[in-house]
Amino acid sequence: xxxxxxxxxxxxxxxxxxxxxxxxxxxxxxxxxxxxxxxxxxxxxxxxxxxxxxxxxxxxxxxxxxxxxxxxxxxxxxxxxxxxxxxxxxxxxxxxxxxxxxxxxxxxxxxxxxxxxxxxxxxxxxxxxxxxxxxxxxxxxxxxxxxxxxxxxxxxxxxxxxxxxxxxxxxxxxxxxxxxxxxxxxxxxxxxxxxxxxxxxxxxxxxxxxxxxxxxxxxxxxxxxxxxxxxxxxxxxxxxxxxxxxxxxxxxxxxxxxxxxxxxxxxxxxxxxxxx
Amino acid sequence: xxxxxxxxxxxxxxxxxxxxxxxxxxxxxxxxxxxxxxxxxxxxxxxxxxxxxxxxxxxxxxxxxxxxxxxxxxxxxxxxxxxxxxxxxxxxxxxxxxxxxxxxxxxxxxxxxxxxxxxxxxxxxxxxxxxxxxxxxxxxxxxxxxxxxxxxxxxxxxxxxxxxxxxxxxxxxxxxxxxxxxxxxxxxxxxxxxxxxxxxxxxxxxxxxxxxxxxxxxxxxxxxxxxxxxxxxxxxxxxxxxxxxxxxxxxxxxxxxxxxxxxxxxxxxxxxxxxxxxxxxxxxxxxxxxxxxxxxxxxxxxxxxxxxxxxxxxxxxxxxxxxxxxxxxxxxxxxxxxxxxxxxxxxxxxxxxxxxxxxxxxxxxxxxxxxxxxxxxxxxx
Ligand SMILES: Cc1cc2nc3c(=O)[nH]c(=O)nc-3n(C[C@H](O)[C@H](O)[C@H](O)COP(=O)(O)OP(=O)(O)OC[C@H]3O[C@@H](n4cnc5c(N)ncnc54)[C@H](O)[C@@H]3O)c2cc1C
Ligand code: SF4
Ligand code: SF4
Numbered sequence: 057x058x059x060x061x062x063x064x065x066x067x068x069x070x071x072x073x074x075x076x077x078x079x080x081x082x083x084x085x086x087x088x089x090x091x092x093x094x095x096x097x098x099x100x101x102x103x104x105x106x107x108x109x110x111x112x113x114x115x116x117x118x119x120x121x122x123x124x125x126x127x128x129x130x131x132x133x134x135x136x137x138x139x140x141x142x143x144x145x146x147x148x149x150x151x152x153x154x155x156x157x158x159x160x161x162x163x164x165x166x167x168x169x170x171x172x173x174x175x176x177x178x179x180x181x182x183x184x185x186x187x188x189x190x191x192x193x194x195x196x197x198x199x200x201x202x203x204x205x206x207x208x209x210x211x212x213x214x215x216x217x218x219x220x221x222x223x224x225x226x227x228x229x230x231x232x233x234x235x236x237x238x239x240x241x242x243x244x245x246x247x248x249x250x251x252x253x254x255x256x257x258x259x260x261x262x263x264x265x266x267x268x269x270x271x272x273x274x275x276x277x278x279x280x281x282x283x284x285x286x287x288x289x290x291x292x293x294x295x296x297x298x299x300x301x302x303x304x305x306x307x308x309x310x311x312x313x314x315x316x317x318x319x320x321x322x323x324x325x326x327x328x329x330x331x332x
Numbered sequence: 333x334x335x336x337x338x339x340x341x342x343x344x345x346x347x348x349x350x351x352x353x354x355x356x357x358x359x360x361x362x363x364x365x366x367x368x369x370x371x372x373x374x375x376x377x378x379x380x381x382x383x384x385x386x387x388x389x390x391x392x393x394x395x396x397x398x399x400x401x402x403x404x405x406x407x408x409x410x411x412x413x414x415x416x417x418x419x420x421x422x423x424x425x426x427x428x429x430x431x432x433x434x435x436x437x438x439x440x441x442x443x444x445x446x447x448x449x450x451x452x453x454x455x456x457x458x459x460x461x462x463x464x465x466x467x468x469x470x471x472x473x474x475x476x477x478x479x480x481x482x483x484x485x486x487x488x489x490x491x492x493x494x495x496x497x498x499x500x501x502x503x504x505x506x507x508x509x510x511x512x513x514x515x516x517x518x519x520x521x522x523x524x525x526x527x528x529x530x531x532x533x534x535x536x537x538x539x540x541x542x543x544x545x546x547x548x549x550x551x552x553x554x555x556x557x558x559x560x561x562x563x564x565x566x567x568x569x570x571x572x573x574x575x576x577x578x579x580x581x582x583x584x585x586x587x588x589x590x591x592x593x594x595x596x597x598x599x600x601x602x603x604x605x606x607x608x609x610x611x612x613x614x615x616x617x618x619x620x621x622x623x624x625x626x627x628x629x630x631x632x633x634x635x636x637x638x639x640x641x642x643x644x645x646x647x648x649x650x651x652x653x654x655x656x657x658x659x660x661x662x663x664x665x666x667x668x669x670x671x672x673x674x675x676x677x678x679x680x681x682x683x684x685x686x687x688x689x690x691x692x693x694x695x696x697x698x699x700x701x702x703x704x705x706x707x708x709x710x711x712x713x
Contacts, residue, residue, distance in 0.1 A: 063472050064425055064630075068434045089433075107435055108429070108621035108628035133646040193355025229483060292650065293643050295617050295635075299473035302614030302635070305664065308584075308671030313471060329587045331656035 063298050064152025066105045069126060069144045077129065078209050081176060082141040083117075085148065086126040093123035094151075098183035099158025099194065099289060099317045103297050104128065106139035107149030113294045113312075115180035116126050116154060120187050126151070129179035129211065155297040156316050159184050159261050161288055168253035170281070172272050174203045174244055174264025178211045179265055180289055189222045196258075199225040199251040203244030203268070206230055207237045235241040244268065246274045255280035261317075263289040270327050273320040286320035307332050339540065340554055341517075343525035346378040346404075352542035353448050358485050361417060362450030363407070368396055369411040372417070374464040375450060382407060389496035389682065392691030405451055405519050408495025409681050414449055414456055418480050419463060421634045425476075425617065430626045442476045448485040453678040454506030455498075457488060457513060459610035465673050466613050475580065476632075485535055488513035492561050496570040497682030499695055502572035504540050505679040508562040513541065518558035528558040573666075573695050574702070580676075583667040587659070591700045596655035597692050603636035605684035605692075606661065611677050612636075637661050662697060696701035 069086040076082050088094060094102075096115075101115045114137075118127030128282040133143040134254050143149055161184055169188060181200075189194055193312050200219070207230055220226045227247045229240035238246060244264070260281050269288045277283050292311050295301040299313035307326045309315060326332055341349060353360055354376075354666030362375035365382045375381060387407040388395045399406050427438045452460075460481075467477040491507040500506030509516045514536035518528040528550045531537050540547070550558070572577065586592075606612040616635035621628045635642060637660050643650035651657045678694070685693045 062439065062475060064475075065439050066428075067435055070434065077594065105619075107430065108625060109620055110619050111617070137646075150428075150435065260382070262634070269468070291645055293645055299470045300467060300472065300474050300613070301616065302637070305637075305672075308668040310672055331651045331653060332587070332660075 063152060063155075064296065066103075069149050069151040070102075071145050071147045072125075073145055074143065080133070080141075081129060081131045081211065082130045082159055083127065084140070084143060085118075086128065087124065088126070088151070088152070090170050091124045094126055094154065096120060096122045096154040096183075098161050099180055100154035100156045101180070101297075101316065102126070102147040102151050102153030103155070103294075104130075104140050104155070105152075106136065106143065107148075107150065107323065109139045110136040111152075111295075112136040112140065113155075113297060115289075117179040117182040120183050120282050121190060124195060129176065129182075131176045152297065155312055157314060159289075159317050160259055161187050162187075164259035165191075165194045166196070167285075168258040169198040170251050170253050170258050170260040170276075171198075171200045172202075172248075172260065172262045172264070172276075173243060174268040175205065175209065176211065177262075177264035177268075177289075178202055181261060182212065184261060185219060185224065189219060189224065192223050197225070197253050198223065199227070199253050201227050201229075201244055201251060203229045203231070203247075203249040203264070206232045207234055207239075227251070242243075243271070245271050248260050248272070248275050256282070258285065258303070260286045262286065262288075266291075266327075273324070277320065283321040283324060284319055288320060288323060289316045290318065290323075291316070337531055338550045339529040339531070340550040341527040341529050341547045343378075343404075343527070345543075345545075345547065346527070348377070348543055348545075349539070350378065350450075352539050353450075353485070353487070356539050358446045360448045360450050363405070363410070365396065369394065370396070370407050371412045372410075372414065372449070372451075378404065381405070381451075382645055386493060387495065389686045390691075391497065391685050391693050394686050400541075401521050402525065403492065403519060403521055405489045405517075406493055408491065408493055408498055409453055409456070409683060411608050411683065411687055413483055413608065413681075413683070414452065414460060415463060415610050415613075417447060417483065418447070418460065419467065419477050419613060421472075423476055423632050425630045425632050428460075428628045428630075435628075442479040444479040444483040444504055446483045446485070447480075448487055450487045450489075452486050452488045452513060453491055453681075455500040455503075455681040456489070456506035456610055457486065457509060458500075458509075458679040459681065461512060462611045462673075462675055462677065462679065463613060465613075465675055467674075477519035484515045485539075486515075488516040490516065490518040490558070490562050491565045492519055495682055495686075497571060497574055497685040497693075498680060499571040499682060500680035501566050501569050502574075503676065503678060503680035507565040507569070517563050520554065520557050520561070526554070526570055528554055547680050552607045569576075569694075571682070571695055573678075574699055576676075579702070580667045580670045581641055581699060583663050583698070586663075586701045589701055591654045591697065592659045595658050595692060595697055596653065598692055599638075599654050599658045600689060601638040601654050601657055602689060603638040604687045604689060606636040606638060607634065608683040608687045609665075610681060610683070611665075611679065614642075616641075637664070662694060665694070666698065678699070
């Protein structure tokens with residue numbers, strides 16, 4: 057993948073557009089100097105640096121077919137993510153990346169695909185959906201199960217219908233509904249029985265809060281989805297993103313190098329260890 | 333090519349050797365006595381070395397004592413390791429300034445002064461090899477470490493004394509130097525104070541070639557005496573890691589062992605053990621800006637898995653308890669390091685035992701964790 061000569065040096069990425077998605081979440085479109093492409097695999101992330109504030113790992117959520125248009129969806133939770141989310145068109149952020157080992161989009165060719173996302177967890181899965189829809193014929197049946205806290209917290213609402221129209225089964229649920237909500241209410245795992253995929257021949261990709269991913273993976277394996285084909289994207293503290301700082305260790309793995317996407321087969325024995 | 337020569341250097345000629353090293357363009361770092369410990373610092377003459385000193389080490393204890401002789405390398409290892417020179421505790425990665433088109437990064441490539449390490453022990457060579465593996469052999473080699481490592485000359489000295497907390501013999505990393513050094517010295521105290529010198533590389537040979545009066549080959553008795561030094565040190569080592577081959581896999585079955593609660597009662601999470609360890613490599617980065625806000629710097633500093641901040645993610649730290657942080661450290665050193673880097677993360681130098689303020693002994697903890705009486709394994713399920 058295209059990298060600056062020293063992966064610790066940030067490159068300039070100019071904000072082209074910014075859109076507020078929810079109360080606390082913004083989507084930015086960025087461009088490197090000279091509109092240089094940044095080829096990436098779905099599930100990879102960049103380290104974004106608002107000048108002088110600090111760096112944060114943020115997943116790439118743009119279209120892999122358009123590598124010059126770098127898209128990030130950021131939830132403002134602390135100093136760094138707030139500064140990124142507040143970057144207006146014209147602002148310049150530092151960018152290092154792409155890093156990490158992403159979703160098994162190639163391995164999924166010829167299989168059914170089940171995508172389960174919670175909250176901002178839909179962001180790193182958006183490139184998978186775009187790639188799948190661009191090559192729809194190469195995959196079997198495909199479903200997206202998406203859970204958010206409230207209808208107002210759901211991401212990419214404007215895109216869900218378009219995805220549905222292009223051959224993706226889309227089911228949504230919220231923890232707390234409002235009057236206008238017509239989807240399901242409750243945790244996302246409850247949607248699993250309604251996914252129109254064949255467990256035995258499905259590649260599943262799951263991203264969301266730790267607890268949501270654990271329950272989802274357990275439910276999927278209980279329903280016959282093979283653990284080796286259930287993939288989760290984990291979050292840990294990351295300082296360097298190049299396997300040198302030691303922060304993202306998760307038992308025997310270094311998440312920035314071996315992940316952030318790992319199979320449930322590999323993760324299952326680790327997730328039951330508290331404070332690993 | 334003939335076999336690398338083994339030479340005899342009289343004690344009185346050590347200054348000539350140091351001069352030759354410096355004449356070849358190397359600054360010498362070596363053992364010196366500072367603030368009641370033997371630490372690595374600049375060495376210009378043999379008189380800067382800790383003649384007649386030894387270190388008495390035990391869990392949580394370190395003390396210098398006079399020896400009955402004038403040995404220059406008659407100690408084990410001190411609180412410093414060579415990682416201070418190769419993987420500095422505090423280093424600026426880059427500077428950036430705001431510009432009309434955003435910012436500009438000043439990315440001067442890392443520079444390194446040619447440095448000779450004098451008095452490198454076998455375990456320290458092993459530790460450098462481990463840091464090479466971590467910092468150079470991964471997908472993104474660290475340019476700072478690489479520049480420094482390439483500008484390093486390694487002059488090893490065989491251990492004549494086993495330190496009170498050493499267990500390198502059981503880790504298969506010492507006490508004998510088996511390779512990896514440019515020159516290897518064995519200090520002989522009788523019949524005359526001298527060094528047996530083995531040349532281990534062309535760089536080492538270049539230094540020997542600079543000596544005005546070339547040293548003679550070591551005699552057969554001198555070579556035998558040198559071998560006996562290492563054998564004696566190995567035999568006097570009082571500590572072992574039991575059954576090291578079994579440890580990496582066995583530890584992964586201990587995540588729920590009550591011993592972790594026990595050690596957590598004693599551990600102060602002070603991070604001393606990670607600072608003195610010659611292989612611990614973890615770092616954090618922090619950004620600073622000047623008052624105008626137009627100039628920023630990124631610094632990299634040693635970090636420790638014993639801090640709460642180490643695992644901070646939005647919403648809190650993953651490893652909240654001392655139990656989980658000590659467990660992370662020990663299992664990383666002896667178990668998951670193998671998974672991550674294909675090698676152990678421990679060389680048995682004993683520093684973490686000596687410099688732990690409460691004397692926690694990694695070998696003793698492993699013994700307790702893997703004792704046959706332990707609860708049924710499989711706790712990780
Ligand atoms: C692989 C990966 C992908 C991610 N993708 C996204 C995404 O697409 N969108 C999104 O909104 N968030 C994403 N995150 C989470 C995001 O990185 C954190 O929310 C962000 O780092 C929080 O920093 P903060 O200063 O804003 O928050 P705070 O919680 O205030 O953090 C305080 C300090 O803790 C440290 N810190 C907290 N979390 C992390 C972390 N994960 N790594 C390093 N340091 C940390 C920082 O030093 C920070 O300054 C991702 C995280 C990972 C590991
Ligand atoms: S863990 Fe302890 S004994 Fe092992 S190398 Fe580190 S400091 Fe030395
Ligand atoms: S084991 Fe000892 S040195 Fe290490 S953090 Fe605990 S108290 Fe400090």
